[in-house]
Amino acid sequence: MSNILELQHVSKKFDNDLVLDDLCLEVKENTFMTLLGPSGCGKTTTLRIIGGFITPDQGRVLFEGKDITNLPPNKRQLNTVFQKYALFPHMTVGENIAFGLKISGKSDEYIRDKIKYALKLVNMDDYANRDVTMLSGGQQQRIAIARAIVNEPKVLLLDEPLGALDLKLRQDMQYELIRLKNELGITFIYVTHDQEEALTMSDTVVVMNQGYIQQMGTPENIYNEPENAFVATFIGDSNILGGIMLRDKLVRILGVDFPCVDTGFGENKPVDVVIRPEDVILGEAGKGQMDGVVSHLIFKGVHYEMEVQAGGFEWLVQSTSMFPVGQPVSLSVDPFNIQIMNKPESEDEEAVVVDV
Amino acid sequence: MFKKKWLTAPYLVFILCGTVIPLLAIVYYGFTDQEGHFTLANITAIADEEHAKALGLALLLALICTVVCLLLAYPVGLILRKHAGGKKGFVVFILILPMWMNFLLRTFAWKALLANNGVINGILGSLNLDPIRIINTPAAVVLGMVYDFLPFMILPIYNVMAKIDNNLIEAAYDLGASGKTVLTKVLLPLSMPGIISGITMVFVPAVTTFVISQFLGGGKIYLIGNIIEQEFTLNGNRQLGSGLSLVMMVFILISMALLNKFDKNGEGSIV
Known part of the structure; x- marks a missing residue:
C-alpha cells in the first residue's frame, strides 16, 4: 500500500502558542486512521491542515505524492464531515447532498441516482425531500456523511463526528462507519478524544499530546504496549507504577520482584510499569505474588471493579469474580501482561517526538 | 407563568391611544367629505396628476435609496463577518454613530454642506474645481435618505451575518464551492432575513x-409625504390627507407582502 497522504515536518503556531511541532505523518491508502488525544493536543489542527482550512507555518502536505500545502479546500480531493454537521439549513436533505455534485457540473440524472445511493448507504432512503432542520442529531450526522461521500473523495476527514450523539447512537454509528469505510474502500481520517471510539474503529491509531505524536500503531498495539505513561493513562484504565528493572525479564515493583518479558532496559534502571486492571489476578491471600486488602468495590455490569491496597499502592482491579471490601487477597500478574516503559527524565520529555 | 399579563397594560394603553385610535380616525376621515358624508373622492384623488407624480417619485427615490443602502451595507456585513475580535465592535459603533444624533440635525447639516455656496463648494472653489449643483435635486434627497437610513440596513444584515455558522462556509468550500458560489448559494440565502428586514426598515x-x-429638495421636490403633510397643515384638508395616507399605506403593505415572498423562513421580517 502506498501513502495517499503525507505530512512532512508540519508546524503551526496560533498567537505564539505552538500547536503542532515538526509533525510527520504518513497515511496509507484505504486505512481507517484515528487521531486521538485530549483537547488541545493538535489533532483537529492536523485535520484542518489536511482539509486545507489552515495553512501550516512550516512543512508540507503531500496528496498522492503531490504538494498540496497551498491548495485551497475547494481544490482538494477530500471531503470533511464536520463536528456540528454543518448542513445547509436553507436546503432540503437532497439539496444538501447535491451541493458538491452540482458544483462539479454533474447531470441531473447522475445527481438523482447519487442522492438515492448515498441515502441508501446511510439508511435514510426516503428522506431526500425533508427539511434538514427537522432531523435528529443522528440523522443530520448521516446526511453530513452522505453529503461528503457522494463526491467520491479519496480521503474522508471526520472531525469528532459522533461527539454530539448519545451513547447508544454513538455505538451504532461506530459500526456504521466501519461498514461504510469497507463498502467505499476509501481512506478515513478520524479525529476523536474518545479512546473507546478510536480502538473500536481504527486500523491505525495516532495518539497525540501537546502537538506531538506520542505513539502510532494498531489499536491492540496501542492498548497492550503503550510506549509511555501518557499513552497508558489516556488509553483505558491502568495501574502505572514506578519500578526498577533489575535485569532483563525481571522488574521490582513495590519491593516485590515480578518476572516480565521485556529486555534491553539495562540493569537496575528506574522504569515506569503499566499493568492493566483486567490483568491483575486476585486470589486467596498468600497464594499470589503480593498480598493486599480490598478497599472498594463497584459493580460495572460486565465485571466488578475493585481497589486493592497492596504494598502501599492502590491497585485498580477488574475481575468477573467478586471479593468483598475488607477481604485479604493476593495479587499476581502474568509476565507478558507487565508493560515496561522508559521513565521520562522530565515533564517535557513525555511529549517526545516519535519518529514514524 | 402568564400571571403577569397586567404588566403589558401600559403598552396596550399606549398602542391604543398612539396607534389604534389615530388609525381609526384616519380611516374615518379618509372615507368622508367635509360634511361627514361617505365618499371615495379622497382615495381616488391619488389619480390626480400631482398626487400620482408625488407617489411615483416617492416610490422611485425610496427604491433607489434602498438599493444604494443595500449595496453599501452588504459588503460591510461580509467584511465584519470575516474579522472577529474587538475591532468589529468598534466598526459597528462607528457605523451606527449617526443614529445617535437627531435626524433633523443630520439632514439640516447636509443642507449646509451641499448648498451652492455651502461647505463642499467652498472647498472645491478653493481648490479651483467646478462647484457641484446638487442641492434641491432628487439626487440630494436620495443622498440624505441614504445617510439617514443606512444604519437601519447595516444593523439587521450584520446581525444575521454574524450568526451564520462559519462551519457552513467551510463545508461549502470543502464541497468544492468557489468564493462566488459560497456567496450566492450559502451567504446570500442565509442572510436573506437580514436583507429583508433591512429593506423594510429603509424603504x-x-x-x-x-x-x-x-x-434638501428646497421645496421643489414633492414626495407623497410632502403632499400629505401640506394637506394636514397648510390646507387644513384632513380628509384628503387621510385618504392619501391610506393609499400610501396600501402601497407599503403591498411592497412588504412582495418582500415577504422572498423570505421563506419568515425570520427577521417586520410586517
Whole structure:
C-alpha cells in the first residue's frame, strides 16, 4: 500500500502558542486512521491542515505524492464531515447532498441516482425531500456523511463526528462507519478524544499530546504496549507504577520482584510499569505474588471493579469474580501482561517526538 | 407563568391611544367629505396628476435609496463577518454613530454642506474645481435618505451575518464551492432575513419621508409625504390627507407582502 497522504515536518503556531511541532505523518491508502488525544493536543489542527482550512507555518502536505500545502479546500480531493454537521439549513436533505455534485457540473440524472445511493448507504432512503432542520442529531450526522461521500473523495476527514450523539447512537454509528469505510474502500481520517471510539474503529491509531505524536500503531498495539505513561493513562484504565528493572525479564515493583518479558532496559534502571486492571489476578491471600486488602468495590455490569491496597499502592482491579471490601487477597500478574516503559527524565520529555 | 399579563397594560394603553385610535380616525376621515358624508373622492384623488407624480417619485427615490443602502451595507456585513475580535465592535459603533444624533440635525447639516455656496463648494472653489449643483435635486434627497437610513440596513444584515455558522462556509468550500458560489448559494440565502428586514426598515421611512425632501429638495421636490403633510397643515384638508395616507399605506403593505415572498423562513421580517 502506498501513502495517499503525507505530512512532512508540519508546524503551526496560533498567537505564539505552538500547536503542532515538526509533525510527520504518513497515511496509507484505504486505512481507517484515528487521531486521538485530549483537547488541545493538535489533532483537529492536523485535520484542518489536511482539509486545507489552515495553512501550516512550516512543512508540507503531500496528496498522492503531490504538494498540496497551498491548495485551497475547494481544490482538494477530500471531503470533511464536520463536528456540528454543518448542513445547509436553507436546503432540503437532497439539496444538501447535491451541493458538491452540482458544483462539479454533474447531470441531473447522475445527481438523482447519487442522492438515492448515498441515502441508501446511510439508511435514510426516503428522506431526500425533508427539511434538514427537522432531523435528529443522528440523522443530520448521516446526511453530513452522505453529503461528503457522494463526491467520491479519496480521503474522508471526520472531525469528532459522533461527539454530539448519545451513547447508544454513538455505538451504532461506530459500526456504521466501519461498514461504510469497507463498502467505499476509501481512506478515513478520524479525529476523536474518545479512546473507546478510536480502538473500536481504527486500523491505525495516532495518539497525540501537546502537538506531538506520542505513539502510532494498531489499536491492540496501542492498548497492550503503550510506549509511555501518557499513552497508558489516556488509553483505558491502568495501574502505572514506578519500578526498577533489575535485569532483563525481571522488574521490582513495590519491593516485590515480578518476572516480565521485556529486555534491553539495562540493569537496575528506574522504569515506569503499566499493568492493566483486567490483568491483575486476585486470589486467596498468600497464594499470589503480593498480598493486599480490598478497599472498594463497584459493580460495572460486565465485571466488578475493585481497589486493592497492596504494598502501599492502590491497585485498580477488574475481575468477573467478586471479593468483598475488607477481604485479604493476593495479587499476581502474568509476565507478558507487565508493560515496561522508559521513565521520562522530565515533564517535557513525555511529549517526545516519535519518529514514524 | 402568564400571571403577569397586567404588566403589558401600559403598552396596550399606549398602542391604543398612539396607534389604534389615530388609525381609526384616519380611516374615518379618509372615507368622508367635509360634511361627514361617505365618499371615495379622497382615495381616488391619488389619480390626480400631482398626487400620482408625488407617489411615483416617492416610490422611485425610496427604491433607489434602498438599493444604494443595500449595496453599501452588504459588503460591510461580509467584511465584519470575516474579522472577529474587538475591532468589529468598534466598526459597528462607528457605523451606527449617526443614529445617535437627531435626524433633523443630520439632514439640516447636509443642507449646509451641499448648498451652492455651502461647505463642499467652498472647498472645491478653493481648490479651483467646478462647484457641484446638487442641492434641491432628487439626487440630494436620495443622498440624505441614504445617510439617514443606512444604519437601519447595516444593523439587521450584520446581525444575521454574524450568526451564520462559519462551519457552513467551510463545508461549502470543502464541497468544492468557489468564493462566488459560497456567496450566492450559502451567504446570500442565509442572510436573506437580514436583507429583508433591512429593506423594510429603509424603504418604509424613505417612501414616507417629507423632512428630507423638504430640506434638501428646497421645496421643489414633492414626495407623497410632502403632499400629505401640506394637506394636514397648510390646507387644513384632513380628509384628503387621510385618504392619501391610506393609499400610501396600501402601497407599503403591498411592497412588504412582495418582500415577504422572498423570505421563506419568515425570520427577521417586520410586517
